[in-house]
Amino acid sequence: MDIRQLNYFVAVYEQGSVSAAARQCCVAQPSLSSALRQLEQELGVSLFIRLPKGVTPTEDGDKLYGHAGRIISQLQSLKASFTEPVARVKFRLGLIRALGVERMSQLLREFSNSLPGLELHLVEPDDSCDARIITPQLLKAGEAFAPIWHDNYLLALPPGSPLSLQPHIELADFEQLPLIKRTPCDAWNTLYPELVRRGIKADIRADIQTIEYALGLVSAGVGCALVPNFDNMQQRNDVDIRPVNELKLERTIGLAYPKNTNTEALTLLLQQCQHASNR
Incomplete structure:
Protein backbone atom coordinates (compact mmCIF):
# COMPACT_ATOMS: atom_id res chain seq x y z
CA MET A 1 0.00 0.00 0.00
CA THR A 83 9.55 23.35 4.86
CA GLU A 84 9.89 27.00 5.69
CA PRO A 85 6.99 28.17 7.84
CA VAL A 86 4.39 30.19 5.99
CA ALA A 87 2.25 32.98 7.30
CA ARG A 88 -0.99 31.70 8.80
CA VAL A 89 -4.16 32.93 7.10
CA LYS A 90 -7.28 32.63 9.23
CA PHE A 91 -10.56 32.28 7.36
CA ARG A 92 -13.96 31.79 8.97
CA LEU A 93 -16.52 30.08 6.76
CA GLY A 94 -20.15 29.83 7.83
CA LEU A 95 -22.03 26.72 6.74
CA ILE A 96 -25.70 25.82 6.83
CA ARG A 97 -26.62 22.20 7.49
CA ALA A 98 -27.24 19.44 4.94
CA LEU A 99 -24.79 20.54 2.25
CA GLY A 100 -23.65 17.04 1.25
CA VAL A 101 -20.61 15.51 2.91
CA GLU A 102 -18.79 14.33 -0.21
CA ARG A 103 -19.04 17.51 -2.26
CA MET A 104 -18.31 19.79 0.71
CA SER A 105 -15.29 17.70 1.71
CA GLN A 106 -13.92 18.02 -1.80
CA LEU A 107 -14.55 21.77 -1.97
CA LEU A 108 -12.94 22.44 1.41
CA ARG A 109 -9.95 20.22 0.67
CA GLU A 110 -9.29 21.96 -2.65
CA PHE A 111 -9.66 25.36 -0.99
CA SER A 112 -7.23 24.39 1.78
CA ASN A 113 -4.72 23.03 -0.72
CA SER A 114 -4.89 26.19 -2.82
CA LEU A 115 -3.64 28.48 -0.05
CA PRO A 116 -0.55 27.51 2.00
CA GLY A 117 -0.90 28.50 5.62
CA LEU A 118 -4.71 28.54 5.53
CA GLU A 119 -6.29 28.11 8.95
CA LEU A 120 -9.91 27.32 8.15
CA HIS A 121 -12.57 27.70 10.82
CA LEU A 122 -16.05 26.29 10.07
CA VAL A 123 -18.75 28.13 12.01
CA GLU A 124 -22.50 28.58 12.12
CA PRO A 125 -23.80 30.82 9.29
CA ASP A 126 -25.02 33.48 11.73
CA ASP A 127 -21.62 33.76 13.45
CA SER A 128 -19.06 36.37 12.47
CA CYS A 129 -17.34 35.03 9.36
CA ASP A 130 -15.50 35.96 6.15
CA ALA A 131 -17.95 34.16 3.85
CA ARG A 132 -20.95 31.84 4.10
CA ILE A 133 -22.28 28.89 2.12
CA ILE A 134 -26.04 29.38 2.31
CA THR A 135 -29.28 29.60 0.33
CA PRO A 136 -30.30 32.95 -1.26
CA GLN A 137 -33.07 33.34 1.33
CA LEU A 138 -30.43 33.88 4.02
CA LEU A 139 -28.55 36.57 2.12
CA LYS A 140 -27.85 39.76 4.08
CA ALA A 141 -27.60 43.35 2.89
CA GLY A 142 -24.15 44.11 1.49
CA GLU A 143 -23.46 40.50 0.44
CA ALA A 144 -22.88 39.19 -3.05
CA PHE A 145 -23.99 35.65 -3.96
CA ALA A 146 -22.22 33.15 -6.22
CA PRO A 147 -24.33 30.01 -6.94
CA ILE A 148 -22.57 26.65 -6.52
CA TRP A 149 -25.16 23.86 -6.56
CA HIS A 150 -28.85 23.50 -7.46
CA ASP A 151 -30.62 20.67 -5.60
CA ASN A 152 -33.98 19.11 -6.30
CA TYR A 153 -35.74 17.35 -3.42
CA LEU A 154 -37.11 13.81 -3.53
CA LEU A 155 -39.15 11.78 -1.07
CA ALA A 156 -37.11 8.99 0.53
CA LEU A 157 -39.23 5.91 1.24
CA PRO A 158 -38.56 2.92 3.50
CA PRO A 159 -37.72 -0.31 1.63
CA GLY A 160 -40.89 -2.12 0.61
CA SER A 161 -43.13 0.93 0.92
CA PRO A 162 -46.26 0.63 -1.28
CA LEU A 163 -45.44 4.05 -2.68
CA SER A 164 -42.28 2.53 -4.19
CA LEU A 165 -44.55 1.00 -6.83
CA GLN A 166 -45.40 4.50 -8.08
CA PRO A 167 -43.09 6.43 -10.44
CA HIS A 168 -43.82 9.63 -8.53
CA ILE A 169 -45.62 10.89 -5.43
CA GLU A 170 -48.77 13.00 -5.51
CA LEU A 171 -49.65 15.43 -2.71
CA ALA A 172 -52.71 13.34 -1.89
CA ASP A 173 -50.36 10.47 -1.02
CA PHE A 174 -49.21 12.45 2.04
CA GLU A 175 -52.57 11.90 3.78
CA GLN A 176 -51.68 10.03 7.01
CA LEU A 177 -48.28 9.19 5.53
CA PRO A 178 -45.66 8.50 8.26
CA LEU A 179 -43.35 11.45 7.76
CA ILE A 180 -40.08 12.62 9.26
CA LYS A 181 -39.98 16.39 9.55
CA ARG A 182 -36.53 17.92 9.06
CA THR A 183 -35.92 21.55 9.91
CA PRO A 184 -34.55 23.82 8.75
CA CYS A 185 -35.40 22.59 5.24
CA ASP A 186 -36.39 24.67 2.20
CA ALA A 187 -38.48 21.83 0.76
CA TRP A 188 -40.41 21.39 4.01
CA ASN A 189 -41.15 25.12 4.08
CA THR A 190 -42.74 24.73 0.64
CA LEU A 191 -44.50 21.39 1.17
CA TYR A 192 -46.05 21.80 4.61
CA PRO A 193 -48.05 25.02 3.98
CA GLU A 194 -49.44 23.44 0.80
CA LEU A 195 -50.52 20.32 2.69
CA VAL A 196 -52.24 22.54 5.27
CA ARG A 197 -53.94 24.54 2.53
CA ARG A 198 -55.34 21.35 1.00
CA GLY A 199 -56.38 19.87 4.34
CA ILE A 200 -53.92 16.98 4.00
CA LYS A 201 -52.66 15.68 7.35
CA ALA A 202 -49.43 13.71 7.36
CA ASP A 203 -48.48 11.55 10.34
CA ILE A 204 -45.31 13.26 11.61
CA ARG A 205 -43.22 10.66 13.45
CA ALA A 206 -40.04 12.66 14.17
CA ASP A 207 -38.60 16.17 14.01
CA ILE A 208 -34.83 16.24 13.42
CA GLN A 209 -32.20 18.43 11.77
CA THR A 210 -29.73 16.33 9.79
CA ILE A 211 -30.19 14.41 6.55
CA GLU A 212 -28.10 11.53 7.89
CA TYR A 213 -30.49 10.93 10.80
CA ALA A 214 -33.49 11.36 8.51
CA LEU A 215 -32.20 8.70 6.13
CA GLY A 216 -31.39 6.42 9.06
CA LEU A 217 -34.99 6.66 10.26
CA VAL A 218 -36.29 6.08 6.74
CA SER A 219 -34.08 3.01 6.36
CA ALA A 220 -35.38 1.73 9.72
CA GLY A 221 -38.97 2.04 8.48
CA VAL A 222 -40.01 4.89 10.79
CA GLY A 223 -41.32 7.07 7.98
CA CYS A 224 -40.57 9.02 4.82
CA ALA A 225 -38.44 12.17 4.49
CA LEU A 226 -37.66 14.89 1.98
CA VAL A 227 -33.99 14.80 0.96
CA PRO A 228 -31.87 16.64 -1.62
CA ASN A 229 -31.03 14.55 -4.66
CA PHE A 230 -27.29 14.30 -3.99
CA ASP A 231 -25.29 12.21 -6.47
CA ASN A 232 -24.92 9.29 -4.07
CA MET A 233 -28.64 9.20 -3.23
CA GLN A 234 -29.46 7.21 -6.36
CA GLN A 235 -26.92 4.57 -5.37
CA ARG A 236 -28.37 3.80 -1.93
CA ASN A 237 -30.04 0.42 -1.60
CA ASP A 238 -31.53 0.95 1.88
CA VAL A 239 -34.12 3.53 0.79
CA ASP A 240 -36.22 4.22 -2.30
CA ILE A 241 -36.54 7.74 -3.65
CA ARG A 242 -39.33 9.24 -5.75
CA PRO A 243 -40.02 12.73 -7.13
CA VAL A 244 -42.98 14.69 -5.77
CA ASN A 245 -45.45 16.04 -8.32
CA GLU A 246 -47.38 19.34 -8.20
CA LEU A 247 -44.70 21.31 -6.33
CA LYS A 248 -41.20 22.53 -7.13
CA LEU A 249 -39.14 21.32 -4.20
CA GLU A 250 -35.71 22.75 -4.81
CA ARG A 251 -32.98 24.99 -3.48
CA THR A 252 -29.88 26.82 -4.64
CA ILE A 253 -26.68 26.71 -2.58
CA GLY A 254 -24.05 29.37 -3.04
CA LEU A 255 -21.26 31.44 -1.52
CA ALA A 256 -22.27 34.70 0.16
CA TYR A 257 -19.50 37.21 0.78
CA PRO A 258 -19.07 40.95 1.45
CA LYS A 259 -19.29 42.92 -1.79
CA ASN A 260 -16.38 45.23 -0.98
CA THR A 261 -13.94 42.56 0.20
CA ASN A 262 -11.17 41.22 -2.04
CA THR A 263 -8.73 39.08 -0.07
CA GLU A 264 -6.56 36.35 -1.55
CA ALA A 265 -8.37 33.68 0.47
CA LEU A 266 -11.79 34.84 -0.70
CA THR A 267 -10.63 35.03 -4.33
CA LEU A 268 -9.34 31.44 -4.17
CA LEU A 269 -12.53 30.24 -2.50
CA LEU A 270 -14.61 31.85 -5.23
CA GLN A 271 -12.50 30.06 -7.84
CA GLN A 272 -13.01 26.70 -6.11
CA CYS A 273 -16.74 27.35 -5.89
CA GLN A 274 -16.80 28.08 -9.62
CA HIS A 275 -14.98 24.81 -10.32
CA ALA A 276 -17.47 22.95 -8.13
CA SER A 277 -20.44 24.49 -9.94
CA ASN A 278 -19.04 23.34 -13.30
CA ARG A 279 -18.56 19.70 -12.25
Missing part, protein backbone atom coordinates in the same frame (compact mmCIF):
# COMPACT_ATOMS: atom_id res chain seq x y z
CA ASP A 2 1.32 3.45 -0.87
CA ILE A 3 0.14 7.03 -0.67
CA ARG A 4 -0.58 7.12 -4.41
CA GLN A 5 -3.12 4.31 -4.05
CA LEU A 6 -4.75 6.04 -1.09
CA ASN A 7 -5.01 9.31 -2.99
CA TYR A 8 -6.66 7.50 -5.91
CA PHE A 9 -9.02 5.69 -3.52
CA VAL A 10 -10.09 8.96 -1.84
CA ALA A 11 -10.70 10.57 -5.25
CA VAL A 12 -12.93 7.68 -6.37
CA TYR A 13 -14.78 7.67 -3.03
CA GLU A 14 -15.55 11.40 -3.20
CA GLN A 15 -16.29 11.55 -6.92
CA GLY A 16 -18.37 8.36 -6.98
CA SER A 17 -16.82 7.61 -10.35
CA VAL A 18 -13.54 6.09 -11.53
CA SER A 19 -13.45 8.21 -14.68
CA ALA A 20 -14.10 11.45 -12.75
CA ALA A 21 -11.42 10.51 -10.22
CA ALA A 22 -8.94 9.85 -13.03
CA ARG A 23 -9.59 13.31 -14.44
CA GLN A 24 -9.17 14.89 -11.01
CA CYS A 25 -5.88 13.05 -10.42
CA CYS A 26 -4.64 13.74 -13.98
CA VAL A 27 -3.99 10.04 -14.58
CA ALA A 28 -5.18 7.54 -17.16
CA GLN A 29 -8.27 5.64 -16.05
CA PRO A 30 -6.69 2.17 -16.56
CA SER A 31 -3.76 3.16 -14.34
CA LEU A 32 -6.08 4.35 -11.59
CA SER A 33 -8.25 1.23 -11.86
CA SER A 34 -5.15 -0.98 -11.66
CA ALA A 35 -3.91 0.81 -8.53
CA LEU A 36 -7.34 0.43 -6.97
CA ARG A 37 -7.44 -3.31 -7.71
CA GLN A 38 -3.98 -3.72 -6.18
CA LEU A 39 -5.16 -1.95 -3.04
CA GLU A 40 -8.22 -4.20 -2.79
CA GLN A 41 -6.08 -7.30 -3.30
CA GLU A 42 -3.61 -6.22 -0.63
CA LEU A 43 -6.39 -5.55 1.88
CA GLY A 44 -8.38 -8.61 0.84
CA VAL A 45 -11.65 -6.68 0.53
CA SER A 46 -13.86 -5.00 -2.05
CA LEU A 47 -13.86 -1.25 -1.56
CA PHE A 48 -16.55 -0.32 -4.10
CA ILE A 49 -19.62 -1.78 -5.72
CA ARG A 50 -19.47 -1.15 -9.45
CA LEU A 51 -22.72 0.29 -10.85
CA PRO A 52 -23.82 1.22 -14.39
CA LYS A 53 -23.29 4.87 -13.48
CA GLY A 54 -20.32 5.11 -11.14
CA VAL A 55 -19.48 3.28 -7.94
CA THR A 56 -20.70 3.23 -4.35
CA PRO A 57 -18.47 2.37 -1.38
CA THR A 58 -18.82 -0.85 0.59
CA GLU A 59 -18.64 -0.91 4.40
CA ASP A 60 -14.91 -1.63 4.04
CA GLY A 61 -14.65 1.35 1.70
CA ASP A 62 -16.31 3.60 4.27
CA LYS A 63 -13.91 2.29 6.91
CA LEU A 64 -10.84 2.89 4.76
CA TYR A 65 -11.97 6.41 3.82
CA GLY A 66 -11.65 7.60 7.42
CA HIS A 67 -8.19 6.04 7.81
CA ALA A 68 -7.00 7.27 4.40
CA GLY A 69 -7.99 10.86 5.15
CA ARG A 70 -6.01 10.84 8.39
CA ILE A 71 -2.97 9.23 6.77
CA ILE A 72 -2.90 11.72 3.90
CA SER A 73 -3.35 14.62 6.32
CA GLN A 74 -0.55 13.33 8.55
CA LEU A 75 1.78 12.92 5.59
CA GLN A 76 1.05 16.45 4.45
CA SER A 77 1.79 17.71 7.96
CA LEU A 78 5.03 15.74 8.00
CA LYS A 79 6.16 17.27 4.73
CA ALA A 80 5.14 20.73 5.92
CA SER A 81 7.28 20.34 9.06
CA PHE A 82 10.42 20.27 6.87
Whole structure:
Protein backbone atom coordinates (compact mmCIF):
# COMPACT_ATOMS: atom_id res chain seq x y z
CA MET A 1 0.00 0.00 0.00
CA ASP A 2 1.32 3.45 -0.87
CA ILE A 3 0.14 7.03 -0.67
CA ARG A 4 -0.58 7.12 -4.41
CA GLN A 5 -3.12 4.31 -4.05
CA LEU A 6 -4.75 6.04 -1.09
CA ASN A 7 -5.01 9.31 -2.99
CA TYR A 8 -6.66 7.50 -5.91
CA PHE A 9 -9.02 5.69 -3.52
CA VAL A 10 -10.09 8.96 -1.84
CA ALA A 11 -10.70 10.57 -5.25
CA VAL A 12 -12.93 7.68 -6.37
CA TYR A 13 -14.78 7.67 -3.03
CA GLU A 14 -15.55 11.40 -3.20
CA GLN A 15 -16.29 11.55 -6.92
CA GLY A 16 -18.37 8.36 -6.98
CA SER A 17 -16.82 7.61 -10.35
CA VAL A 18 -13.54 6.09 -11.53
CA SER A 19 -13.45 8.21 -14.68
CA ALA A 20 -14.10 11.45 -12.75
CA ALA A 21 -11.42 10.51 -10.22
CA ALA A 22 -8.94 9.85 -13.03
CA ARG A 23 -9.59 13.31 -14.44
CA GLN A 24 -9.17 14.89 -11.01
CA CYS A 25 -5.88 13.05 -10.42
CA CYS A 26 -4.64 13.74 -13.98
CA VAL A 27 -3.99 10.04 -14.58
CA ALA A 28 -5.18 7.54 -17.16
CA GLN A 29 -8.27 5.64 -16.05
CA PRO A 30 -6.69 2.17 -16.56
CA SER A 31 -3.76 3.16 -14.34
CA LEU A 32 -6.08 4.35 -11.59
CA SER A 33 -8.25 1.23 -11.86
CA SER A 34 -5.15 -0.98 -11.66
CA ALA A 35 -3.91 0.81 -8.53
CA LEU A 36 -7.34 0.43 -6.97
CA ARG A 37 -7.44 -3.31 -7.71
CA GLN A 38 -3.98 -3.72 -6.18
CA LEU A 39 -5.16 -1.95 -3.04
CA GLU A 40 -8.22 -4.20 -2.79
CA GLN A 41 -6.08 -7.30 -3.30
CA GLU A 42 -3.61 -6.22 -0.63
CA LEU A 43 -6.39 -5.55 1.88
CA GLY A 44 -8.38 -8.61 0.84
CA VAL A 45 -11.65 -6.68 0.53
CA SER A 46 -13.86 -5.00 -2.05
CA LEU A 47 -13.86 -1.25 -1.56
CA PHE A 48 -16.55 -0.32 -4.10
CA ILE A 49 -19.62 -1.78 -5.72
CA ARG A 50 -19.47 -1.15 -9.45
CA LEU A 51 -22.72 0.29 -10.85
CA PRO A 52 -23.82 1.22 -14.39
CA LYS A 53 -23.29 4.87 -13.48
CA GLY A 54 -20.32 5.11 -11.14
CA VAL A 55 -19.48 3.28 -7.94
CA THR A 56 -20.70 3.23 -4.35
CA PRO A 57 -18.47 2.37 -1.38
CA THR A 58 -18.82 -0.85 0.59
CA GLU A 59 -18.64 -0.91 4.40
CA ASP A 60 -14.91 -1.63 4.04
CA GLY A 61 -14.65 1.35 1.70
CA ASP A 62 -16.31 3.60 4.27
CA LYS A 63 -13.91 2.29 6.91
CA LEU A 64 -10.84 2.89 4.76
CA TYR A 65 -11.97 6.41 3.82
CA GLY A 66 -11.65 7.60 7.42
CA HIS A 67 -8.19 6.04 7.81
CA ALA A 68 -7.00 7.27 4.40
CA GLY A 69 -7.99 10.86 5.15
CA ARG A 70 -6.01 10.84 8.39
CA ILE A 71 -2.97 9.23 6.77
CA ILE A 72 -2.90 11.72 3.90
CA SER A 73 -3.35 14.62 6.32
CA GLN A 74 -0.55 13.33 8.55
CA LEU A 75 1.78 12.92 5.59
CA GLN A 76 1.05 16.45 4.45
CA SER A 77 1.79 17.71 7.96
CA LEU A 78 5.03 15.74 8.00
CA LYS A 79 6.16 17.27 4.73
CA ALA A 80 5.14 20.73 5.92
CA SER A 81 7.28 20.34 9.06
CA PHE A 82 10.42 20.27 6.87
CA THR A 83 9.55 23.35 4.86
CA GLU A 84 9.89 27.00 5.69
CA PRO A 85 6.99 28.17 7.84
CA VAL A 86 4.39 30.19 5.99
CA ALA A 87 2.25 32.98 7.30
CA ARG A 88 -0.99 31.70 8.80
CA VAL A 89 -4.16 32.93 7.10
CA LYS A 90 -7.28 32.63 9.23
CA PHE A 91 -10.56 32.28 7.36
CA ARG A 92 -13.96 31.79 8.97
CA LEU A 93 -16.52 30.08 6.76
CA GLY A 94 -20.15 29.83 7.83
CA LEU A 95 -22.03 26.72 6.74
CA ILE A 96 -25.70 25.82 6.83
CA ARG A 97 -26.62 22.20 7.49
CA ALA A 98 -27.24 19.44 4.94
CA LEU A 99 -24.79 20.54 2.25
CA GLY A 100 -23.65 17.04 1.25
CA VAL A 101 -20.61 15.51 2.91
CA GLU A 102 -18.79 14.33 -0.21
CA ARG A 103 -19.04 17.51 -2.26
CA MET A 104 -18.31 19.79 0.71
CA SER A 105 -15.29 17.70 1.71
CA GLN A 106 -13.92 18.02 -1.80
CA LEU A 107 -14.55 21.77 -1.97
CA LEU A 108 -12.94 22.44 1.41
CA ARG A 109 -9.95 20.22 0.67
CA GLU A 110 -9.29 21.96 -2.65
CA PHE A 111 -9.66 25.36 -0.99
CA SER A 112 -7.23 24.39 1.78
CA ASN A 113 -4.72 23.03 -0.72
CA SER A 114 -4.89 26.19 -2.82
CA LEU A 115 -3.64 28.48 -0.05
CA PRO A 116 -0.55 27.51 2.00
CA GLY A 117 -0.90 28.50 5.62
CA LEU A 118 -4.71 28.54 5.53
CA GLU A 119 -6.29 28.11 8.95
CA LEU A 120 -9.91 27.32 8.15
CA HIS A 121 -12.57 27.70 10.82
CA LEU A 122 -16.05 26.29 10.07
CA VAL A 123 -18.75 28.13 12.01
CA GLU A 124 -22.50 28.58 12.12
CA PRO A 125 -23.80 30.82 9.29
CA ASP A 126 -25.02 33.48 11.73
CA ASP A 127 -21.62 33.76 13.45
CA SER A 128 -19.06 36.37 12.47
CA CYS A 129 -17.34 35.03 9.36
CA ASP A 130 -15.50 35.96 6.15
CA ALA A 131 -17.95 34.16 3.85
CA ARG A 132 -20.95 31.84 4.10
CA ILE A 133 -22.28 28.89 2.12
CA ILE A 134 -26.04 29.38 2.31
CA THR A 135 -29.28 29.60 0.33
CA PRO A 136 -30.30 32.95 -1.26
CA GLN A 137 -33.07 33.34 1.33
CA LEU A 138 -30.43 33.88 4.02
CA LEU A 139 -28.55 36.57 2.12
CA LYS A 140 -27.85 39.76 4.08
CA ALA A 141 -27.60 43.35 2.89
CA GLY A 142 -24.15 44.11 1.49
CA GLU A 143 -23.46 40.50 0.44
CA ALA A 144 -22.88 39.19 -3.05
CA PHE A 145 -23.99 35.65 -3.96
CA ALA A 146 -22.22 33.15 -6.22
CA PRO A 147 -24.33 30.01 -6.94
CA ILE A 148 -22.57 26.65 -6.52
CA TRP A 149 -25.16 23.86 -6.56
CA HIS A 150 -28.85 23.50 -7.46
CA ASP A 151 -30.62 20.67 -5.60
CA ASN A 152 -33.98 19.11 -6.30
CA TYR A 153 -35.74 17.35 -3.42
CA LEU A 154 -37.11 13.81 -3.53
CA LEU A 155 -39.15 11.78 -1.07
CA ALA A 156 -37.11 8.99 0.53
CA LEU A 157 -39.23 5.91 1.24
CA PRO A 158 -38.56 2.92 3.50
CA PRO A 159 -37.72 -0.31 1.63
CA GLY A 160 -40.89 -2.12 0.61
CA SER A 161 -43.13 0.93 0.92
CA PRO A 162 -46.26 0.63 -1.28
CA LEU A 163 -45.44 4.05 -2.68
CA SER A 164 -42.28 2.53 -4.19
CA LEU A 165 -44.55 1.00 -6.83
CA GLN A 166 -45.40 4.50 -8.08
CA PRO A 167 -43.09 6.43 -10.44
CA HIS A 168 -43.82 9.63 -8.53
CA ILE A 169 -45.62 10.89 -5.43
CA GLU A 170 -48.77 13.00 -5.51
CA LEU A 171 -49.65 15.43 -2.71
CA ALA A 172 -52.71 13.34 -1.89
CA ASP A 173 -50.36 10.47 -1.02
CA PHE A 174 -49.21 12.45 2.04
CA GLU A 175 -52.57 11.90 3.78
CA GLN A 176 -51.68 10.03 7.01
CA LEU A 177 -48.28 9.19 5.53
CA PRO A 178 -45.66 8.50 8.26
CA LEU A 179 -43.35 11.45 7.76
CA ILE A 180 -40.08 12.62 9.26
CA LYS A 181 -39.98 16.39 9.55
CA ARG A 182 -36.53 17.92 9.06
CA THR A 183 -35.92 21.55 9.91
CA PRO A 184 -34.55 23.82 8.75
CA CYS A 185 -35.40 22.59 5.24
CA ASP A 186 -36.39 24.67 2.20
CA ALA A 187 -38.48 21.83 0.76
CA TRP A 188 -40.41 21.39 4.01
CA ASN A 189 -41.15 25.12 4.08
CA THR A 190 -42.74 24.73 0.64
CA LEU A 191 -44.50 21.39 1.17
CA TYR A 192 -46.05 21.80 4.61
CA PRO A 193 -48.05 25.02 3.98
CA GLU A 194 -49.44 23.44 0.80
CA LEU A 195 -50.52 20.32 2.69
CA VAL A 196 -52.24 22.54 5.27
CA ARG A 197 -53.94 24.54 2.53
CA ARG A 198 -55.34 21.35 1.00
CA GLY A 199 -56.38 19.87 4.34
CA ILE A 200 -53.92 16.98 4.00
CA LYS A 201 -52.66 15.68 7.35
CA ALA A 202 -49.43 13.71 7.36
CA ASP A 203 -48.48 11.55 10.34
CA ILE A 204 -45.31 13.26 11.61
CA ARG A 205 -43.22 10.66 13.45
CA ALA A 206 -40.04 12.66 14.17
CA ASP A 207 -38.60 16.17 14.01
CA ILE A 208 -34.83 16.24 13.42
CA GLN A 209 -32.20 18.43 11.77
CA THR A 210 -29.73 16.33 9.79
CA ILE A 211 -30.19 14.41 6.55
CA GLU A 212 -28.10 11.53 7.89
CA TYR A 213 -30.49 10.93 10.80
CA ALA A 214 -33.49 11.36 8.51
CA LEU A 215 -32.20 8.70 6.13
CA GLY A 216 -31.39 6.42 9.06
CA LEU A 217 -34.99 6.66 10.26
CA VAL A 218 -36.29 6.08 6.74
CA SER A 219 -34.08 3.01 6.36
CA ALA A 220 -35.38 1.73 9.72
CA GLY A 221 -38.97 2.04 8.48
CA VAL A 222 -40.01 4.89 10.79
CA GLY A 223 -41.32 7.07 7.98
CA CYS A 224 -40.57 9.02 4.82
CA ALA A 225 -38.44 12.17 4.49
CA LEU A 226 -37.66 14.89 1.98
CA VAL A 227 -33.99 14.80 0.96
CA PRO A 228 -31.87 16.64 -1.62
CA ASN A 229 -31.03 14.55 -4.66
CA PHE A 230 -27.29 14.30 -3.99
CA ASP A 231 -25.29 12.21 -6.47
CA ASN A 232 -24.92 9.29 -4.07
CA MET A 233 -28.64 9.20 -3.23
CA GLN A 234 -29.46 7.21 -6.36
CA GLN A 235 -26.92 4.57 -5.37
CA ARG A 236 -28.37 3.80 -1.93
CA ASN A 237 -30.04 0.42 -1.60
CA ASP A 238 -31.53 0.95 1.88
CA VAL A 239 -34.12 3.53 0.79
CA ASP A 240 -36.22 4.22 -2.30
CA ILE A 241 -36.54 7.74 -3.65
CA ARG A 242 -39.33 9.24 -5.75
CA PRO A 243 -40.02 12.73 -7.13
CA VAL A 244 -42.98 14.69 -5.77
CA ASN A 245 -45.45 16.04 -8.32
CA GLU A 246 -47.38 19.34 -8.20
CA LEU A 247 -44.70 21.31 -6.33
CA LYS A 248 -41.20 22.53 -7.13
CA LEU A 249 -39.14 21.32 -4.20
CA GLU A 250 -35.71 22.75 -4.81
CA ARG A 251 -32.98 24.99 -3.48
CA THR A 252 -29.88 26.82 -4.64
CA ILE A 253 -26.68 26.71 -2.58
CA GLY A 254 -24.05 29.37 -3.04
CA LEU A 255 -21.26 31.44 -1.52
CA ALA A 256 -22.27 34.70 0.16
CA TYR A 257 -19.50 37.21 0.78
CA PRO A 258 -19.07 40.95 1.45
CA LYS A 259 -19.29 42.92 -1.79
CA ASN A 260 -16.38 45.23 -0.98
CA THR A 261 -13.94 42.56 0.20
CA ASN A 262 -11.17 41.22 -2.04
CA THR A 263 -8.73 39.08 -0.07
CA GLU A 264 -6.56 36.35 -1.55
CA ALA A 265 -8.37 33.68 0.47
CA LEU A 266 -11.79 34.84 -0.70
CA THR A 267 -10.63 35.03 -4.33
CA LEU A 268 -9.34 31.44 -4.17
CA LEU A 269 -12.53 30.24 -2.50
CA LEU A 270 -14.61 31.85 -5.23
CA GLN A 271 -12.50 30.06 -7.84
CA GLN A 272 -13.01 26.70 -6.11
CA CYS A 273 -16.74 27.35 -5.89
CA GLN A 274 -16.80 28.08 -9.62
CA HIS A 275 -14.98 24.81 -10.32
CA ALA A 276 -17.47 22.95 -8.13
CA SER A 277 -20.44 24.49 -9.94
CA ASN A 278 -19.04 23.34 -13.30
CA ARG A 279 -18.56 19.70 -12.25
